Amino acid sequence: MTAPRRRMRSAGITLGLTALVAASLTGCSSGQEQTDYAAICVNPETQERTDDTNCKDNREYHGSGAGFFWFYMATRAGGLVPPIGGKYNSSAGTYTVANARNAQGGTATVKRGGLDPKGGDIGTISRGGFGKAGKGGAGG
Numbered sequence: 066m067t068a069p070r071r072r073m074r075s076a077g078i079t080l081g082l083t084a085l086v087a088a089s090l091t092g093c094s095s096g097q098e099q100t101d102y103a104a105i106c107v108n109p110e111t112q113e114r115t116d117d118t119n120c121k122d123n124r125e126y127h128g129s130g131a132g133f134f135w136f137y138m139a140t141r142a143g144g145l146v147p148p149i150g151g152k153y154n155s156s157a158g159t160y161t162v163a164n165a166r167n168a169q170g171g172t173a174t175v176k177r178g179g180l181d182p183k184g185g186d187i188g189t190i191s192r193g194g195f196g197k198a199g200k201g202g203a204g205g
Contacts, residue, residue: 112153114184
């Protein structure tokens with residue numbers, strides 16, 4: 066009597082299943098793309114980053130006035146976000162985004178606050194979940 070044949074599964078099936086599982090996990094993300102601008106709360110007079118809770122509204126800074134304002138940095142520019150209490154480079158962003166456009170010419174998306182208090186690369190720390198960022202919020 067002959068022994069039953071042993072079937073070997075091909076590597077192609079295993080790879081196919083792996084790709085299928087990976088695709089289904091990607092579907093678990095929020096589906097939102099990285100925002101165009103991420104904002105940190107700052108004191109323009111001292112050029113220091115402050116806690117997000119200090120920015121109580123969406124006022125824009127136009128070169129004068131006291132208080133705390135949002136400072137918008139392009140998320141695809143590779144800029145560095147300072148830690149809270151650290152100095153920021155005013156040429157690395159803008160205080161106004163009212164007429165900002167994204168790369169496709171549409172209205173830019175903005176995320177106010179929520180960046181790592183320790184700072185870091187804007188393109189890395191502005192994302193959440195599976196490397197995606199949430200759409201713009203109204204901030205404090």
